[in-house]
Amino acid sequence: MTSTPTAPRTRKSPAERRDEIERAARELALEQGLAALTLRAVAARAGVVPGLVAHYVTGMDDLVAATFSAIVADELAEVHALVRREPAVARRIGALVDTVLHGGRDDVTLVWVQGWALGPANAALAAAVREQMDAWHTMIVELISDGVDAGAFVVDDAHAAAWHLLAMIDGLNAHSLVRWHDAPDRRDMTLRVVAALLGAETAAIASPITTEETA
Incomplete structure (x- = not known):
C-alpha cells in the first residue's frame, strides 16, 4: 500500500507565536473583559496548549497589563484622529464627548472598568x-489649551478642567454598562x-460629528 504524503508542518517563529497569543488575548478581552484572560482561556482562543502560552509570556499579570495597554492605546489614537477631523477648535471638545459616549464603545469601557477593578491586585496592570x-x-x-489660545474657552487651569472632564466621561461610560439612568438626552446634558x-x-462646542461616524 502506498501511503499518502502529508504536508509538512509549518513551524512558527517565536515572534509569530507571541503575536498570535497577544491577538487572542485582545479578542477575548474585548468580548468578555480582562477578567476572562486566564491561561487556559487564552490558549483555547489561540488554539494552542496552555504550556505554550506560559512559555511565551512572562506571566498572566503582564499579559493582562499589555492587553489593556494595547486596547486602550488603539482607542486613544482612533479618538484623537476623529476629534482632529473637526476644523473648529471649540467643537473638538463636543466631538470628543460624542465619540466617547457613543454606546458602540462598551467593549473598551468594560476593559477600562475591569482595569480599575483588577489593578489593585496586579501591579503591572495598575501601572x-x-x-x-x-x-x-x-x-x-x-x-x-487650544480652545483657550483661540479665545473660545475661559479656563484658569486646563489640567484641572481636563481631570473633571475625564472623570465625567469615565463615570458616565461606567454607568452605561449596567444601563443606569440611560437618559435619551445624556449628550445634551453632558455638553451643557x-x-x-x-x-x-453649549452651541459653540457642539460637534456635527454624528453617531454613525463614531461607530
Missing part, C-alpha cells in the same frame, strides 16, 4: 492604567455641563 489615563489627560489638556466648565456656550 498600565495610570499610564493610559495620563495619556488621555494629556490629550484633553491639549484640546482645552462641559460648556459651563470651559466658560463657553
